[in-house]
Amino acid sequence: MPAPQDPTNMPIREQMKQLIHRKQAEITKGLETLDTVTFNPDSWTRGNDGGGGTSMVLQNGSTFEKAGVNVSVVYGQLSPQAISAMKHDHKNLKLPVDAKSGLPHTEGVKFFACGLSMVVHPSNPHAPTTHLNYRYFETWNPDGTPQTWWFGGGADLTPAYLYEEDARLFHGEHKKALDKHDVTLYPRYKKWCDEYFYIKHRDETRGVGGIFFDDMDDRNPQEILAIVEDCFDALLPAYLPIIARRKDMPFSEEEKQWQLIRRGRYVEFNLVLDRGTQFGLRTPGSRTESILMSLPVTACWYYDHHPEPGSREDKLLQILKKPEEWA
Secondary structure: OOOOOOHHHOOHHHHHHHHHHHHHHHHHHHHHOOOOOOOEEEEEEOOOOOEEEEEEEEEOOOOEEEEEEEEEEEEEEEOHHHHHHHOOOOOOOOOOEOOOOOOEOOOOEEEEEEEEEEEEEEOOOOOOEEEEEEEEEEEEOOOOOEEEEEEEEEEEEEOOOOOHHHHHHHHHHHHHHHHOOOOOHHHHHHHHHHHHOEEOOOOEEOOOEEEEEEEEOOOOHHHHHHHHHHHHHHHHHHHHHHHHHHOOOOOOHHHHHHHHHHHHHHHHHHHHOOHHHHHHHHOOOOOHHHHHHHOOOOOOOOOOOOOOOOOHHHHHHHHHHOOOOOO
């Protein structure tokens, strides 16, 4: 029997693809331990043999109103228009140049993108929403050699009611994961998360943050892959204990209404500001239903709503306007 292949001898894109499939199985099994219903798979493919993915979705459970854990592996041709739109956020991305004419190739560039994206919306207003996304992107020169590559991702927590011990646990687990590799990473990625998940038109952050990074290509890709895997592994220890202690708490109709208002802010960020949503909708052959999986089943927008000063709702807003250090 031949010896198993050393995964580090495989291309990074293949290692990342295997990682996201493993983590999809682990995360869905972990979340199912706190609910009475299970995830249902919904697989899809892109045209012209361009890859595809599987959305694992749980709806109307006893704990989770909606939860989705999606993996996608897509590849093909990125048009010059798509490259131009992405260059604002990804400075290294460029059209390959013809060796003879010195002019950019008009047909675009070949690309590969894979990732796992997860959003969980619990039913109980005392149980926070969470989001996770880790991804890898790569382009090639006409001769097949890599041109540009990067990793990106993160995880964050979005409560309707602030429990400081929950925020400290979530941040603490992700800090431990990053500190294993470089103690400068957590402060940078925590600040990046606060700045990225900022709803400019509301002058508030989406939640109590977590970690976020993008365009990460500043070290050996094998090392970055290890960082991503450890961050993946931080999610369940950071989130499941929070849900276990909040999912059965009593709540009032007013508290439920506040949750729906906060979900409205979540929707605003995802549709107006989120780069991942915009990238997904720009990617040729992408699946809209999977991209918009992150949206909650229910949300609301009361006109000119302001919580009572000094209330628990107001306390959350004060934190969202001036992020705290949690770890």
